Amino acid sequence: MGPMQGSAGSAPGRKTAMTVKDIARVAEVSPMTVSRVLSGGKNVRPALREHVERVIAEVGYHRNENARSLRPGQRSGLVGVLITNIGNPYYAGVVQGIEQVVAATGRRILVGTTNEDSDLERQLLSDFLGRQVEGLVVVPVGQDGDRFSAARLHDVPLVLASRTVERAPADAVLIDDVHGAREAAAIMLREGHRRVAFLGNKVTVSTGQRRLTGFRSAFADSGTAVDERLVVLGLQDAEASEHAMRELLTLADPPTAVFAANNRISVGAIRAIARAVADGSVAVPPRLFAFDSFDFADMAPIPLSVIDHDPAELGRVAARMLLSRLDGSAADEGARLVELPVHIVHH
Amino acid sequence: MGPMQGSAGSAPGRKTAMTVKDIARVAEVSPMTVSRVLSGGKNVRPALREHVERVIAEVGYHRNENARSLRPGQRSGLVGVLITNIGNPYYAGVVQGIEQVVAATGRRILVGTTNEDSDLERQLLSDFLGRQVEGLVVVPVGQDGDRFSAARLHDVPLVLASRTVERAPADAVLIDDVHGAREAAAIMLREGHRRVAFLGNKVTVSTGQRRLTGFRSAFADSGTAVDERLVVLGLQDAEASEHAMRELLTLADPPTAVFAANNRISVGAIRAIARAVADGSVAVPPRLFAFDSFDFADMAPIPLSVIDHDPAELGRVAARMLLSRLDGSAADEGARLVELPVHIVHH
DNA sequence: CTGTTAGCGCCTTCAG
DNA sequence: CTGAAGGCGCTAACAG
Numbered sequence: 190m191g192p193m194q195g196s197a198g199s200a201p202g203r204k205t206a207m208t209v210k211d212i213a214r215v216a217e218v219s220p221m222t223v224s225r226v227l228s229g230g231k232n233v234r235p236a237l238r239e240h241v242e243r244v245i246a247e248v249g250y251h252r253n254e255n256a257r258s259l260r261p262g263q264r265s266g267l268v269g270v271l272i273t274n275i276g277n278p279y280y281a282g283v284v285q286g287i288e289q290v291v292a293a294t295g296r297r298i299l300v301g302t303t304n305e306d307s308d309l310e311r312q313l314l315s316d317f318l319g320r321q322v323e324g325l326v327v328v329p330v331g332q333d334g335d336r337f338s339a340a341r342l343h344d345v346p347l348v349l350a351s352r353t354v355e356r357a358p359a360d361a362v363l364i365d366d367v368h369g370a371r372e373a374a375a376i377m378l379r380e381g382h383r384r385v386a387f388l389g390n391k392v393t394v395s396t397g398q399r400r401l402t403g404f405r406s407a408f409a410d411s412g413t414a415v416d417e418r419l420v421v422l423g424l425q426d427a428e429a430s431e432h433a434m435r436e437l438l439t440l441a442d443p444p445t446a447v448f449a450a451n452n453r454i455s456v457g458a459i460r461a462i463a464r465a466v467a468d469g470s471v472a473v474p475p476r477l478f479a480f481d482s483f484d485f486a487d488m489a490p491i492p493l494s495v496i497d498h499d500p501a502e503l504g505r506v507a508a509r510m511l512l513s514r515l516d517g518s519a520a521d522e523g524a525r526l527v528e529l530p531v532h533i534v535h536h
Numbered sequence: 537m538g539p540m541q542g543s544a545g546s547a548p549g550r551k552t553a554m555t556v557k558d559i560a561r562v563a564e565v566s567p568m569t570v571s572r573v574l575s576g577g578k579n580v581r582p583a584l585r586e587h588v589e590r591v592i593a594e595v596g597y598h599r600n601e602n603a604r605s606l607r608p609g610q611r612s613g614l615v616g617v618l619i620t621n622i623g624n625p626y627y628a629g630v631v632q633g634i635e636q637v638v639a640a641t642g643r644r645i646l647v648g649t650t651n652e653d654s655d656l657e658r659q660l661l662s663d664f665l666g667r668q669v670e671g672l673v674v675v676p677v678g679q680d681g682d683r684f685s686a687a688r689l690h691d692v693p694l695v696l697a698s699r700t701v702e703r704a705p706a707d708a709v710l711i712d713d714v715h716g717a718r719e720a721a722a723i724m725l726r727e728g729h730r731r732v733a734f735l736g737n738k739v740t741v742s743t744g745q746r747r748l749t750g751f752r753s754a755f756a757d758s759g760t761a762v763d764e765r766l767v768v769l770g771l772q773d774a775e776a777s778e779h780a781m782r783e784l785l786t787l788a789d790p791p792t793a794v795f796a797a798n799n800r801i802s803v804g805a806i807r808a809i810a811r812a813v814a815d816g817s818v819a820v821p822p823r824l825f826a827f828d829s830f831d832f833a834d835m836a837p838i839p840l841s842v843i844d845h846d847p848a849e850l851g852r853v854a855a856r857m858l859l860s861r862l863d864g865s866a867a868d869e870g871a872r873l874v875e876l877p878v879h880i881v882h883h
Numbered sequence: 884c885t886g887t888t889a890g891c892g893c894c895t896t897c898a899g
Numbered sequence: 900c901t902g903a904a905g906g907c908g909c910t911a912a913c914a915g
Contacts, residue, residue, distance in 0.1 A: 205608075206668075206690060208908055219886050224910055234884060249688055251666040255602040255612065256908035259891045261552075263910085265602065267646075275635065276848060278831070281628030288622065288649050297663065300647045302635050316644065319598040321553075341596055343553060456831060463835055484625075484803055485832035488810055501623060555892055566902050571894055579900060603892035606907050610894085 207250050216244040227252050258321060266296045268511065269317035271327040273305050279452055279481055279500050280328065283350060286504020287326055294512060296323070305425075307331045318345060324511045326504075329354045332393055346514035350507040351500075352395040353526075360514070362507040362527045366396055366480075369496040369531035370403030370448070371410075373478040376494070376533070377446045378411045382476060386419040386437050386444035388430055388454045397422070400450045400480060419444050430457025438465050438475075446476040455479035463490040487536050498531045554597045563591040574599050605668060613643045615858065616664035618674040620652050626799050626828055626847050627675065630697060633851020634673050641859060643670070652772075654678045665692060671858045673851075676701045679740055693861035697854040698847075699742040700873075707861070709854040709874045713743055713827075716843040716878035717750030717795070718757075720825040723841070723880070724793045725758045729823060733766040733784050733791035735777055735801045744769070747797045747827060766791050777804025785812050785822075793823040802826035810837040834883050845878045 209220040209227075216223065222233060223241055230238040244250075258265040268291050272280045288298050299322060301313040310330045317325065324346040329337070334356030337347055349361040377385050387404050390397040401422070408415045418440075421433045430449070434457060437444055447462075449455040458477065465471035474491045482497040506527055513519035556574070560567040569580060570588055577585040591597075605612040615638050619627045635645050646669060648660040657677045664672065671693040676684070681703030684694055696708040724732050734751055737744040748769070755762045765787075768780045777796070781804060784791055794809075796802040805824065812818035821838045829844045853874055860866040 206908090209910090210908080220908090221886060221910075222884090225885090228910085232884060237884085249690070251662055251690075253606075253668060253908055254663075254666045255668050256606050256891090257910080259600075259603050259606065259893095259908080260910055261891060263891090274632070275622070275628050276632035278625040278628060281622050281625060281631075284628075284647070285621070285623035285649065288647065292649065297646050297648065297667070299644050300631070300635065301644065302632065302639065315598055316601075319601045320644070321600060321602050343596070343598075459832075459835060483831055485806075485830075485835070488806060488832070488837050490835050490837060553892090556894095557892080567892090568894080568902055569900090571892095572901090575894085581900065584900090600892055603907090604894080606892080606909095607894055608907060610907090 206253070207248060208253070212241070212244055212248070212250055215248070216241045264323050264515075265321040267320060267322045268296050268298050268508075269314075269320075269322035269325045269327075270298045270300045271303055271310060271313055271317075271325065272300065273303050273328050273330065275300065275302055277453070278483065280351075282500030283328070283504040283507075286501035286506075287350075287508045288504075289501070290505050290508035290512065303328075303330050305330055307333065311336055314342075318343060323515055324348070326350050326507050326511055328352055329357075329395075332395075334358075346511055348507045348511045348514075351503060354395070358524045360510045360525045362503055362510060362529065363399075364396070364498050364503065365528040365530055366399035367403035367406070369480060369498075369533075370400040370450075371407040372403075372531075372533060373448060373480075373494070373496055374404045374407030375410065377448070377476060377478060378407060378413060380446075380476065382446035383413060384416055384419060384442060384444045384446070386434075386447040386475070387415075387421065387450070388424055388433060388447065388458055389420070389422045389450040390425065390454065391423050397450060404448055416444075424450075424454050424457070427453045427457035427460070430454040431461045432457075434458040434461035435465070438462070438471055443471075444475050447478070449477065449479045452479070452481035452483045455481070456483065459489055459491060459493070466491065482534070486534075489536060493536045495534045495536065496531045497534050498529055503529055553600070554595060555600070559588065559591055559595070559597055562595070563588045611670050611862075612668040614667060614669045615643050615645050615855075616661075616667075616669035616672045616674075617645045617647045618650055618657060618660055618664075618672065619647065620650050620675050620677065622647065622649055624800065625830065627698075629847030630675070630851040630854075633848035633853075634697075634855045635851075636848070637852050637855035637859065650675075650677050652677055654680065658683055661689075665690060670862055671695070673697050673854050673858055675699055676704075676742075679742075681705075693858055695854045695858045695861075698850060701742070705871045707857045707872045709850055709857060709876065710746075711743070711845050711850065712875040712877055713746035714750035714753070716827065716845075716880075717747040717797075718754045719750075719878075719880060720795060720827075720841070720843055721751045721754030722757065724795070724823065724825060725754060725760060727793075727823065729793035730760065731763055731766060731789060731791045731793070733781075733794045733822070734762075734768065734797070735771055735780060735794065735805055736767070736769045736797040737772065737801065738770050744797060751795055763791075771797075771801050771804070774800045774804035774807070777801040778808045779804075781805040781808035782812070785809070785818055790818075791822050794825070796824065796826045799826070799828035799830045802828070803830065806836055806838060806840070813838065829881070833881070836883060840883045842881045842883065843878045844881050845876060850876055 209223045212223045213220040226241040303310040307330045334354045337357040347359040353361045392398045424430045449458045478494045480496045482495045556567045556570045559570045573588040650657040654677045681701045684704040694706040700708045739745045771777045796805045809821045825841045827843045829842045
């Protein structure tokens, strides 16, 4: 009978989203009955329920989740994820893990990229809180713990992932950076290497700090001095790393071994070494240890050992910690710290 | 003067989010004035405005964006992104591009992973519509165009990214798969190769279909028959590809050249070839062409040509197309198709 | 089992 | 320049 198509508007008949009322009118019931059907159909006569369901399916109605979450006691079903750079396969893996676990609870993730920018991080944090996220998983940019205080976050649960922040009393999931780096350095020392380069990122990033700490502690353990000329920090990307590695290779007494503190740094270092070998300027490539794995670790053009771990697993663990706060199973336990084990792989 | 801390509740004083009313009470103004200040402070006495702003900053209030978007005419500031698998560096790049462009407009992205599951895709689509996304960027799973009809999407603008769908009248951004694959095949044919393997993914995925089409058309152009025994389709991951490649290498007359239709397939193929070379079972590795680039393309253990393109750029273009629908600058233009150029790189 | 009332946080409209 | 009223879509709580 007449137009059964889109919305119930009059003139162009579009743009006005459908509501429970529209469904109620078409189905000739009250909005409340529609609402009940939408929430599972308890306490609704089966025949009626089916009728309403048919109408809903026919017009392709979707309940407005935002309006729904406005009611007190309702959850938004949103989890905020703040990553420095999704383009980095490592963090992409972390997001994948988070999404997997979070989606299994019917929640969705809101993703923001901080691009290592502290101001942007603060802004995104604020925005996400405004969007009523139930919880947050954050790879923090700097060391400003204040912004992560429960007060600032209005008691929205937070899990720090991959990196931590000094004074932030939040749950955190880290890689066991210290042990991984120490073990790698110890292996190189046992192999007899003394001139060992350390290619690291910024020490304001906790992973940078922790990996350097582990590296140094292996040297301390063996009573060997770290050759400070071979410690290069602040490398932000593969290009910077490649450049730094090239420089090191031209030293009068170049390093016989190299520790690369993350995947981007490894890529750059490998490029520099492979090229130096190819053009004959280096006869025997330095022994290389890489933190984090990457696609072609097993096919690298030079021998390589990897301090490996699974970014997706880190994401999953972080998400589970967050969920345990949301469902109350970890009510007021105080900040928890998980350090995921690494395993060393020789290629 | 007494407790100035958290919310205004009485007993445990937590869990109840702050509202404009709370701010209004503290600032001793009406909620309307707070609202005005939040929207830029027009039509508010500067002194008063500053006062309210101070209160807002002090208590760390964030406007509830969900309630805000409930008002008619207000936008949710949400863009839905549906990706098959964020863990794949290629799609991670796409998401990065989308996020970059979308975030610049103050909007945020809701990310869902379909995991190549058509049902999950439909469910996520429905969920995102319920969350009032203003627009969608989707890497579609199958060929069911119905679910992407304007009616089903309630006129929410959609851009298909990387892959397309037959009967979906939506904007789409693709790689120029056909030309890229044709060019690659033509090069191999010109080099004199006749036994050329094609390692492809599912043909129900448009990239798979298009790349195979381009491949075949180069053969047709040169009057050469494709050796169908060397055409392997349906490869879902690097493992499957490695296995397929290994099989091909053991043929009595193995391929002298190989076309790998995407980055995961390339990784598997390279592994298989490199291993066969290493263990001596293959003397001279086949010539390899890879669609999509990856981290170590320039350092691959065997000679390699790449049909390269930038996933982040694809994401940016897709996001810009979407935004042009949102701000009305591309009002009712009908479905647009963009095919991004590829460039061939020899390593 | 079904409907009515009321209100979540915000902002457009209209008075003052 | 400021405030009061009303309603966006939805659903608890309370009738019937």
